[in-house]
Amino acid sequence: MKLGIISDIHGNRVALAAVLADMPPVDGLASAGDVVGYNPWHADCVDAMRGHPEALPDDVPWPTEEVPTVMGNHDRAVASETPFAFNGMAQAGVEHATEQLSDEQIEWLAGLPDERRVCDDRVKLVHGHPDDPDHYTFPEEFGPDLLGDEDVLVMGHTHQQHHEVYDDGIVMNPGSVGQPRDRNHRAAYAVLDLDARSVEEHRVAYDTSAVIDAVGDAGLPREIGFRLTQGR
Known part of the structure; x- marks a missing residue:
């Protein structure tokens, strides 16, 4: 069984569309959270994860079923106004998402769990x-001690793509779809092969200039868009 793993979309519909178009055939998708924040397409990205692609561009293979997703810190801040030590760019994104999302979309975010198991709990x-859920687990902290009784642990939050395969299982971060921070500007995702116990890390280029323009049009801090060109 192959599972497409994504995380940290952060309202970047252009990057998400590029990832979905680039992804090889998989049996399903799963997301490690932070669907919203920073970039301006929060509603579109929420609807994509809800499996409601009706209002989205029809030239992209959007999910037609809800994608198993956990709650990220930006999702929580929008859904429940939970305080977090956000910088100016992050706070602006949270405020923009709160204004843009419908009550139904915010309710979906509020219902996301901190932990979720898929593929028969594997x-x-x-x-x-x-x-x-708010701890940044960077690659140097990866180790088999993070694993419980699952075969694979998927984390997000750091926006840094990495994975390790141990005797006891796999610890992985697919990287960020919408705002990579590992000095690689291309959108990140991964494909997990449960049968082969392997992970393929993928990167795909997308039109960052279109995001920069949309960020400016939305009145968001311009740096949100410009940093995408540098993967930081």
Whole structure:
């Protein structure tokens, strides 16, 4: 069984569309959270994860069923106004998402769990860390001690793509779809092969200039768009 793993879309519909178009055939998708924030297409990205592509461009293979997703810190901030130590760009994105999203979309975000298991409980999804959803678990912290009884632990939050295969299982971060921070500007995702116990990391280029223009048109801080060209 192959599973497409994504995370940290952060309202970047252009990057998400590029990822979905580039992704090889998989049996399903799963997301490690932060659907909203930063970039201006929060509603479109929420609808994509809800499996409601009716209002989205029809030249993209959008999900037609809800994608198993966990709650990221930006999702939580929008859904429940939970305080978090956001910088100016992040706070602007949260405020923009709160204004743009419908009550139904915010309700969907509010219903996301901190942890979710898929594929007969073989894969556990969290956003930051199994014990702390807001902890940034960077690649140097990866280790088999992070695993419980699952075969694969999927984390997001750091926006840094990495995976390790251990005797006890796999620890992975697919990287960020909408705002990579590993000095590679291309949108990141991964394909998990449960049968082969392997992970393929993927990167795909997309039109960052279109995002920069949309960020400016939305009145968001211009740096949100410009940083996409540098993967930071």
